[in-house]
Amino acid sequence: MAPKRKAPAANGRPSKRVASGVSTPVSTRTTSDDDYDEDDEMPEDDDLQTPAKYDNTVKKFQPSTYARTKDYPSGDPASHLFKAKHDFFDEPLKADHRLRPLWIDPENGRVVLETFSPSFKRAQNFLINIAEPVSRTTNMHEYTISPHSLFAAVSVGLTKEDIIKDLELFSKTKVPENIKQFVHQVTESFGKVRLVLKHNKYFVESNDAKVLQMLLRDEVISQCRVQDTDELMTEKAAKKGALVIPGTREAVGVPNQAQAERQQPQKRDEADEEDSDDEFGGREAEKDMAEFLREEDDEDDEIDQVHSFEIDGEKIQQVQEHCNVKLNLPLTEEYDFRADEVNANLDIDLRPSVQIRYYQEHALSKMFGNGRARSGIIVLPCGAGKTLVGITAACTVRKSAIILCTSAMSVMQWKEEFKKWSNINPEDIAIFTSGEKQKLNHKAGVVICTYSMVTQNTRRAHDSKQVMDFIMGREWGLMVLDEVHVVPAEMFRRVTERIKTHSKLGLTATLLREDDKIKDLNFLIGPKLYEANWLQLSEEGHIARVQCAEVWCPMTTEFYSEYLQAKTTNKRSLLSTMNPRKFQACQFLIDFHERRGDKVIVFSDNVYALKQYATGLKKPYIYGDTGQRERELVLQNFQQNDAVSTIMLSKIGDTSLDLPEATCLIQISSHYGSRRQEAQRLGRILRAKRRNDEGFNAFFYSLVSKDTNEMYYSSKRQAFLVDQGYAFKVITHLNGIDRMPNLAYANQQERMTLLTDVLLQSETAGGVEDIKDDLFSDRNVRRVDHKGKKSGVKRQAGTLSSLAGGENMAYMEYAKGRNKALAQPRNAFFRKEERQKERRSKAAREMLE
DNA sequence: CAGACCGGAA
DNA sequence: GCGGGTCCGGTCTG
Numbered sequence: 032m033a034p035k036r037k038a039p040a041a042n043g044r045p046s047k048r049v050a051s052g053v054s055t056p057v058s059t060r061t062t063s064d065d066d067y068d069e070d071d072e073m074p075e076d077d078d079l080q081t082p083a084k085y086d087n088t089v090k091k092f093q094p095s096t097y098a099r100t101k102d103y104p105s106g107d108p109a110s111h112l113f114k115a116k117h118d119f120f121d122e123p124l125k126a127d128h129r130l131r132p133l134w135i136d137p138e139n140g141r142v143v144l145e146t147f148s149p150s151f152k153r154a155q156n157f158l159i160n161i162a163e164p165v166s167r168t169t170n171m172h173e174y175t176i177s178p179h180s181l182f183a184a185v186s187v188g189l190t191k192e193d194i195i196k197d198l199e200l201f202s203k204t205k206v207p208e209n210i211k212q213f214v215h216q217v218t219e220s221f222g223k224v225r226l227v228l229k230h231n232k233y234f235v236e237s238n239d240a241k242v243l244q245m246l247l248r249d250e251v252i253s254q255c256r257v258q259d260t261d262e263l264m265t266e267k268a269a270k271k272g273a274l275v276i277p278g279t280r281e282a283v284g285v286p287n288q289a290q291a292e293r294q295q296p297q298k299r300d301e302a303d304e305e306d307s308d309d310e311f312g313g314r315e316a317e318k319d320m321a322e323f324l325r326e327e328d329d330e331d332d333e334i335d336q337v338h339s340f341e342i343d344g345e346k347i348q349q350v351q352e353h354c355n356v357k358l359n360l361p362l363t364e365e366y367d368f369r370a371d372e373v374n375a376n377l378d379i380d381l382r383p384s385v386q387i388r389y390y391q392e393h394a395l396s397k398m399f400g401n402g403r404a405r406s407g408i409i410v411l412p413c414g415a416g417k418t419l420v421g422i423t424a425a426c427t428v429r430k431s432a433i434i435l436c437t438s439a440m441s442v443m444q445w446k447e448e449f450k451k452w453s454n455i456n457p458e459d460i461a462i463f464t465s466g467e468k469q470k471l472n473h474k475a476g477v478v479i480c481t482y483s484m485v486t487q488n489t490r491r492a493h494d495s496k497q498v499m500d501f502i503m504g505r506e507w508g509l510m511v512l513d514e515v516h517v518v519p520a521e522m523f524r525r526v527t528e529r530i531k532t533h534s535k536l537g538l539t540a541t542l543l544r545e546d547d548k549i550k551d552l553n554f555l556i557g558p559k560l561y562e563a564n565w566l567q568l569s570e571e572g573h574i575a576r577v578q579c580a581e582v583w584c585p586m587t588t589e590f591y592s593e594y595l596q597a598k599t600t601n602k603r604s605l606l607s608t609m610n611p612r613k614f615q616a617c618q619f620l621i622d623f624h625e626r627r628g629d630k631v632i633v634f635s636d637n638v639y640a641l642k643q644y645a646t647g648l649k650k651p652y653i654y655g656d657t658g659q660r661e662r663e664l665v666l667q668n669f670q671q672n673d674a675v676s677t678i679m680l681s682k683i684g685d686t687s688l689d690l691p692e693a694t695c696l697i698q699i700s701s702h703y704g705s706r707r708q709e710a711q712r713l714g715r716i717l718r719a720k721r722r723n724d725e726g727f728n729a730f731f732y733s734l735v736s737k738d739t740n741e742m743y744y745s746s747k748r749q750a751f752l753v754d755q756g757y758a759f760k761v762i763t764h765l766n767g768i769d770r771m772p773n774l775a776y777a778n779q780q781e782r783m784t785l786l787t788d789v790l791l792q793s794e795t796a797g798g799v800e801d802i803k804d805d806l807f808s809d810r811n812v813r814r815v816d817h818k819g820k821k822s823g824v825k826r827q828a829g830t831l832s833s834l835a836g837g838e839n840m841a842y843m844e845y846a847k848g849r850n851k852a853l854a855q856p857r858n859a860f861f862r863k864e865e866r867q868k869e870r871r872s873k874a875a876r877e878m879l880e
Numbered sequence: 881c882a883g884a885c886c887g888g889a890a
Numbered sequence: 891g892c893g894g895g896t897c898c899g900g901t902c903t904g
Contacts, residue, residue: 437888438899465901483887483900492902520888545890601895638897655898682889682897702897705890 128203133158135198137207140176141165154201159562160184160397161194166754167564176210178359179550181217183558186363186405187397191218224354226347226362227339228533230373231506232257233347235362236339238268242360243338251353255346263338274369274402276395277380277426278387348528351554364406364557366533368428368508375474377508379455381426388573391420394561395427404428404508404534406557408515410542412565412755413714414574417538418448421511424536425477426453430508434479435526437514437686439464444689445479445513463502468494470501478502485529486522507532514686515539516707518555519548527555541710543751566756575694575722575729577713579752580760581745582620584613585737589786594739602793607736608640608700609789611776616734618648618775619768620697621677624730629695630669631677634712637700638681639792643785644699645679647775654681666690685711691720695730704747709733713752733759 125131132148135141142162144154147170155172158164161184162174174180184194194214198206224246225236235252237243243263246252275282342350355361381387387395394409404427411417425432436442446460455477461469463480471478484495485502510530515537517523527535537556542549552559568574586594590610597603607613617633624631635641638654645652651665668675670692680688685708693716702708716729733748735741749759768774776782 440899481900486887487901488886495901517888522887636897683899703890708889 122204124203131201131203133201133203135202135207135210137209140210140213142174142176144172144174146170146172150201157197157201160187160189164562167566168756178217179553179558181214182221182361183560185218185222186558187400187560191215220360222363224360224362226364228506228531231531233342233344234339235342236337238337240338243340247340252350255342255350257341257343263340265336265338268335268337274399276399276423278385278423279392345528355554361554364534366404368404368430374430374506374508377429377431377475379426379429379453381423381453385452387419387423388416390563391416394420395423397560398424398536399427406535407560408537408552408556409560410539410562412563412568412574412717413540414718415563415568418445419452421536421538422449422452424511425509428509431475432477432509432511433507433530434477434511435482435513436479437482437517439466439481441513442479442481449477463498468498482517482523482526486525503529510535512537512556515552515556516542516544516549519544519551524555540714541707543707545705572723574717575719577716577729577731579731579757580762581733581735582616582762583735583737584610584616586610586739587612587782589782593786593790603740605637605789605793607739607741608637609643609785610736611782611785613699613734613736614644614776615768615774616765617644617697617699619765619771620732621648624695625676630692631695631697632684632693632715633677633679633697633699634684635679635700636682636702640700641679641681650677650679651675652679653683655683690715691718694719694721697732697734699734701748704744706748706751709748710751
C-alpha cells in the first residue's frame with residue numbers, strides 16, 4: 032500500500048498552537064477539585080507556561096493527516112469539541128482520575144504529566160518510550176507525541192495496542208479518538224522497511240514485498256537503486272536468540288528480580304541510586320521495562336522471508352531522507368551482529384567489576400532490545416557516563432567499532448576510558464588524528480578518530496590517506512558518534528556516507544542546535560532512543576545538584592550612555608560585558624566562593640574581556656591562543672594547587688575539558704542565545720567530585736548587565752535548562768559588595784580609564800556595521816528565536832536560605848506576569864520611544880547611589 | 881612549531 | 891530569508 036502523503040496543512044481548520052488558553056489543563060481542573068488539600072502545592076498558571084517546543088526535532092502533530100469522512104468533516108474527530116477559544120476539551124474525568132497522571136491534549140498530541148501522582152514513575156517510563164520530552168520541571172512534565180517519537184516507540188518493539196492501552200491506563204480522561212487514530216496510522220507505516228548492510232552493500236529490506244515494490248515505483252528511490260540487480264531478492268529471515276548486555280545485573284549474575292534490589296549488588300562507584308519504596312517503583316519499573324524490552328524478542332512474529340533490493344552506497348542519505356521526510360516511511364537500521372559471520376569478532380568485554388547504572392542499562396536495552404543493534408541516539412547529561420554507554424555498546428556488538436569525536440583531546444579520553452572499563456587489548460585500539468595515525472594489527476579492532484579527519488576534503492598527507500582508505504574500505508559493526516549534535520553540519524554529515532557501518536549510536540548531552548538541522552538526525556542516525564531526566568539524575572546523586580542564578584548588574588552611567596550611542600552590536604556587547612558593576616560582582620562572587628572552598632571557573636566568550644578580567648583579578652586564564660604547555664600547567668594547578676582556586680576560560684572550555692574539581696561557575700559573557708552553550712557550561716560542574724558530600728551544591732551564575740541585550744539573550748539561553756527542571760533565581764543585589772575591600776573600579780577615575788580602553792578596543796577590533804534599527808528587530812532576534820515562541824523562563828523567587836551560602840544575597844520577588852515582560856523585551860522597556868525616558872531615570876538612579 | 885586554511889558554531 | 895563577524899579546533903605545509 033502506498034503510504035498516504037501528507038495532506039496540505041490547511042484543511043478547514045487553523046493549525047493554531049495552543050497558547051496560554053490551553054496551557055492550564057491542570058489548574059482549570061484541579062482548582063475546582065476540592066480534594067487537593069494544599070492549594071500552594073498546585074502549580075500556578077505561570078508555572079505552566081512551559082516553553083513551547085525548543086527545537087525542531089519534533090514534527091508537529093498533524094490532525095490534517097486524517098481523512099475527511101462524514102463522521103469527521105473537519106478532517107479530525109476532535110475539532111468540534113473545541114469552543115472558539117480553544118479551551119480544554121469537555122471530556123469527563125474518569126472516576127479515579129486522581130490516580131492517573133496524564134492530561135492528553137487532543138489537538139496537538141501534547142501530554143502533561145503530573146509528577147506528584149502515585150503512578151508518576153510508571154507513567155514516565157511509559158511516556159519516554161512513546162513521546163518526546165519537551166519540559167520536565169518539578170511538578171509538571173510536558174511531552175509531545177509525534178511521528179518521530181512513535182517511530183522510536185515502534186522501533187523499540189512497542190505495538191500500537193501497547194501504546195493505546197497504556198495511554199488509556201494513565202489518562203485522566205478517555206483517550207481522545209484522534210490520538211488513537213494518530214497512533215494507529217503512524218505505527219502502521221513505521222518499522223516496515225529496514226536499511227541493512229551486507230558485504231559492504233546497502234539493501235532496503237522488508238518482510239512485505241508490496242511495500243518494496245511501491246518504493247521502487249518512487250522516482251527518487253528507483254534512481255538510487257543499483258540498476259543491474261534483480262528487482263527483488265528473497266531469502267530466509269535470520270533466527271534470533273537471547274542476548275545479555277554486559278555490565279547489567281543479569282550479566283554479573285545477580286537475579287534480575289525485584290527481591291534482588293535489597294541485596295545491593297556491587298556498585299560501579301560511590302554514587303548509586305537509592306531504593307524506592309514507591310509502589311509503582313522507580314528502579315523496579317525501570318528494570319521491568321528493561322527486562323521487558325530484552326525479552327520481547329521471544330514473542331517476535333514468525334516471519335520467515337525477507338525481501339530486499341540494493342541501493343547505491345553513495346545515495347543512502349538521499350534514500351533515508353526521502354523515506355523519512357517525504358514518504359513518512361522511515362528506514363529502520365538494525366544489525367543482527369550475532370548472525371554476522373562475515374566480519375571478524377572483536378575480543379572485548381567490560382571488566383568483570385564494572386556494573387553500569389540503571390539508566391545506562393535502560394538506554395542500552397532500548398538499543399539492543401530485540402537482540403540486534405538498532406541505530407539511534409542516546410541523550411545523557413554531561414558527567415552521567417556517556418562514554419561508558421558507548422563502550423558497553425561496543426562490548427555488546429563485539430565487532431570492529433569506530434568512534435568519532437569532535438577533538439583530538441576527546442579522542443585521547445575515549446581511548447583511556449576504553450582501557451579503563453573494558454578488557455580490550457590496547458593494541459586493538461587505534462587512534463587516528465593529525466598527530467597520531469595508528470593502525471590496527473588484527474582483523475577487528477576499535478578506531479577512535481575526529482570528525483574532521485574523516486571528512487577532510489582537501490589534500491591529505493600520505494599516511495593520512497592510507498588510513499582513510501582503510502577506514503572507508505571496510506565494514507564496521509558499530510559506529511559511535513560522540514557529540515552527535517554536530518553531525519547535521521554540512522561537512523560532518525558525510526561520515527555516514529563514508530563509513531560503512533551496520534549500526535550507529537549517537538551520544539550527546541544536548542540534542543539542540545539553533546538551526547533546524549537537528550531533525551536530520553532522525554534519518555542520518557536514527558530515532559532518539561533514550562533521554563535521561565536531569566533532575567532525577569541529580570536527585571539521585573549521579574550528577575551534581577546545581578543552584579542557578581542570574582545576577583543583574585546595573586550599568587554605570589558612563590557605560591550605559593555609550594551603550595545607547597553605540598553603532599554596532601559588537602560594541603554594545605563589549606560595553607555590557609565590561610560594565611564595571613559586573614566586574615565588581617564577579618570579583619565579589621569569586622571572593623565569596625573561594626572563601627567557601629569552591630573551585631571557580633569564570634567563562635567569557637569575549638577574549639578581550641577575558642584578559643581584562645583575568646589581569647584585573649589576577650587569575651590565570653586560557654583561551655584559544657594559549658599554548659598547550661601553558662594550558663596543562665594552568666589546569667594542573669587548578670586541580671591540585673590550593674592557591675589556584677579560580678581560572679578563567681574562553682569558550683575553549685565549553686566542551687570536552689574535564690574538570691571534576693570545579694564547583695562554581697560564573698559567566699560574564701556568552702554567545703547570544705545559545706542554549707547549548709549554556710547547558711554545556713553547566714555540564715562542566717555536573718561531574719563535581721564532591722557531589723555526594725552532604726548538602727553539596729554546585730553554583731552557576733550568569734552575570735547580566737541590566738537593561739541591555741544581555742537580558743534578552745540570557746532568558747533565551749536558559750530555556751533548555753529550565754526545561755530540564757532548573758530554576759534560575761534572580762539576584763538583584765549582592766549584599767556586602769559595598770563593604771568589600773579592594774573593590775575594583777570603585778572610583779570614577781578608574782571607570783573612565785576602563786571605558787576609554789574599551790572604546791578604543793571596540794574601534795580597532797569591531798567592524799563598523801551600523802545597527803539598522805531596533806536592537807530587538809527580527810533581524811537580531813530570529814537566530815535565537817526562529818519559532819517566535821516565548822522562552823517561558825521559570826523564575827523562582829528565592830528564599831534567603833534556599834541558596835546555600837546565599838545569606839548575603841537579595842532576591843527579587845517576581846511579580847506574576849513579569850515573565851512575559853522579560854521574554855518579550857520588545858514590549859517592555861526597550862522600545863525606542865522609551866529609551867530617552869530610561870536614560871533619564873538611569874541617570875537619576877546613578878545620582879542617588 | 882608557526883601560520884595558512886577550512887569549517888563549525890549560531 | 892541570508893549572512894553577518896569572531897573564536898576555536900583540526901589538518902596540512904614549509
